[in-house]
Amino acid sequence: MSRSAIRLLMLAMFSVALIAAPVAVYAAPDSDPPPPPSSSKGKKKKTSEVKPGIEDTAFASGYRAAYATIYDRNDYASAIGQLKALGRDDSAAVANLIGYSYRKLGDYKVAQIWYERALKADPNHVKTWQYYGLWQVEQGNREQAQYHLNRIAALSGTGSEEYRSLAAALEKPPGTGLVY
Numbered sequence: 001m002s003r004s005a006i007r008l009l010m011l012a013m014f015s016v017a018l019i020a021a022p023v024a025v026y027a028a029p030d031s032d033p034p035p036p037p038s039s040s041k042g043k044k045k046k047t048s049e050v051k052p053g054i055e056d057t058a059f060a061s062g063y064r065a066a067y068a069t070i071y072d073r074n075d076y077a078s079a080i081g082q083l084k085a086l087g088r089d090d091s092a093a094v095a096n097l098i099g100y101s102y103r104k105l106g107d108y109k110v111a112q113i114w115y116e117r118a119l120k121a122d123p124n125h126v127k128t129w130q131y132y133g134l135w136q137v138e139q140g141n142r143e144q145a146q147y148h149l150n151r152i153a154a155l156s157g158t159g160s161e162e163y164r165s166l167a168a169a170l171e172k173p174p175g176t177g178l179v180y
Contacts, residue, residue, distance in 0.1 A: 062082065
């Protein structure tokens, strides 16, 4: 066989393998920083401006630090300050963690504002549907929590951690002290 025929055959096999490969869909873990916002609004950046790579690295580091402040140290008030200092309140992941922190501090009205802001930024942000659903359970809004559970099922399936967490909270009788 000639070299070009072998190359063509290899390319065809690779293409078929690529097309036939299964695609996995899952909810991104909350610990990963959200992608950087697109900054191409029709104008070129000057070369003297900060490079996006440096900016993104600083954001990712700040996001991870705030995440650790929440989940490792349970210092929700400090985490709110850290998250707001990132300057990306319009990111679903950031807004969701701010809402979560306010909820853990017992400020349910402000938490609700941040959860709704997160869903406005990304209506498919599974972690926000989960946390806002847990907020609904805590408020006694079980029908709304069920709606959130159904949204999670549609977005990431009934086997996802987010689904299982909210389903478990809904299985408990009303008035039961929830810990999550």
